[in-house]
Amino acid sequence: MKNPYYPIDTVVEDIITETPTIKTFCLKPVRPIEFRAGQFMQLTVPGVGEAPFTPSSDPNVSERMEITILKTGKITDALHDLKPGAAVGLRGPFGKGYPLDRLVGKEVLVVGGGVGLAPLRALIYALFDDPSRYERISIKYGARCPEELCFRRQYDEWSRIAPNVDLTVTIDVPAPAWDGRVGLVTTLLDDLDINLDESYALSCGPEIMLKFVTLKLLEVGYKPPQIYLSMNRKMSCGMGKCGRCNVGHYYLCVDGPDMCYDKIKHVPNVFG
Numbered sequence: 001m002k003n004p005y006y007p008i009d010t011v012v013e014d015i016i017t018e019t020p021t022i023k024t025f026c027l028k029p030v031r032p033i034e035f036r037a038g039q040f041m042q043l044t045v046p047g048v049g050e051a052p053f054t055p056s057s058d059p060n061v062s063e064r065m066e067i068t069i070l071k072t073g074k075i076t077d078a079l080h081d082l083k084p085g086a087a088v089g090l091r092g093p094f095g096k097g098y099p100l101d102r103l104v105g106k107e108v109l110v111v112g113g114g115v116g117l118a119p120l121r122a123l124i125y126a127l128f129d130d131p132s133r134y135e136r137i138s139i140k141y142g143a144r145c146p147e148e149l150c151f152r153r154q155y156d157e158w159s160r161i162a163p164n165v166d167l168t169v170t171i172d173v174p175a176p177a178w179d180g181r182v183g184l185v186t187t188l189l190d191d192l193d194i195n196l197d198e199s200y201a202l203s204c205g206p207e208i209m210l211k212f213v214t215l216k217l218l219e220v221g222y223k224p225p226q227i228y229l230s231m232n233r234k235m236s237c238g239m240g241k242c243g244r245c246n247v248g249h250y251y252l253c254v255d256g257p258d259m260c261y262d263k264i265k266h267v268p269n270v271f272g
């Protein structure tokens with residue numbers, strides 16, 4: 001039996017700088033790793049430690065995996081200092097992943113903020129596998145400023161992928177040479193042209209963003225069972241053993257990290 005605590009040896013093949021604080025690590029594990037969009041991995045930097053990250057790459061590809069990481073502390077600082085050729089470890093995948101079957105035939109609203117677009121990119125790839133399975137795929141994304149827009153190199157390609165796909169991007173405050181939308185990502189939800197009865201919304205970003213996105217979605221008419229939130233809280237074992245990640249009686253590492261808001265809406269301080 002495989003030991004779930006033992007990481008799979010992995011080489012960093014390439015590193016793409018997405019923004020001044022976000023890099024995408026292109027990883028080659030010694031054996032393929034199958035995962036579903038929204039499942040997460042524990043990534044080890046030898047001699048430093050381990051932290052949870054959701055792959056940002058296409059779940060149809062198991063020989064290579066991309067993980068997009070914001071530099072924020074000890075482990076992510078060490079990751080950002082790595083060079084191609086470095087050795088890391090991967091454990092997983094863990095968690096349930098996004099409810100893709102439920103989205104078939106629906107209007108899918110994807111709402112991301114900052115590095116939150118990273119886990120959502122795996123979902124976007126999964127949806128783009130056959131966009132005709134969905135009524136519409138609407139992607140709304142916000143970052144603080146143009147320099148902090150993650151995966152900017154791909155927006156044109158995503159917008160053109162199919163007629164039923166649209167992407168709208170906003171930055172928080174005006175910036176020189178920016179002629180796109182300005183305002184928090186919630187402002188993109190003010191003028192939704194969506195059949196709400198036939199829609200699901202899936203969101204990932206900082207907890208404060210998730211809170212205000214949820215409030216806005218409820219205000220415009222979404223019901224709690226139609227809202228899925230990526231609850232990327234602190235985790236340790238990733239396997240429901242340590243009790244580090246509970247929200248109410250759910251363990252996010254096992255029952256999430258993408259949680260239907262209907263299940264957690266009664267939990268005090270659900271947004272931290």
Ligand SMILES: Cc1cc2nc3c(=O)[nH]c(=O)nc-3n(C[C@H](O)[C@H](O)[C@H](O)COP(=O)(O)OP(=O)(O)OC[C@H]3O[C@@H](n4cnc5c(N)ncnc54)[C@H](O)[C@@H]3O)c2cc1C
Nearest residue numbers: 040051052053054068069070072073074075076232233234
């Ligand atoms: C399921 C899951 C998926 C994730 N996916 C991604 C991803 O795709 N890309 C990515 O960049 N990050 C992701 N994260 C967050 C990532 O795990 C943390 O940023 C990382 O653990 C920080 O480790 P550190 O040692 O660098 O920071 P630390 O030294 O531990 O902490 C530095 C700062 O970051 C804060 N922090 C630590 N963990 C988290 C967290 N989970 N959420 C928010 N703030 C945190 C701390 O409170 C502190 O302020 C994910 C987290 C979870 C639980």
Ligand code: FES
Nearest residue numbers: 236238242243253
């Ligand atoms: S991280 Fe250990 S129980 Fe969830």
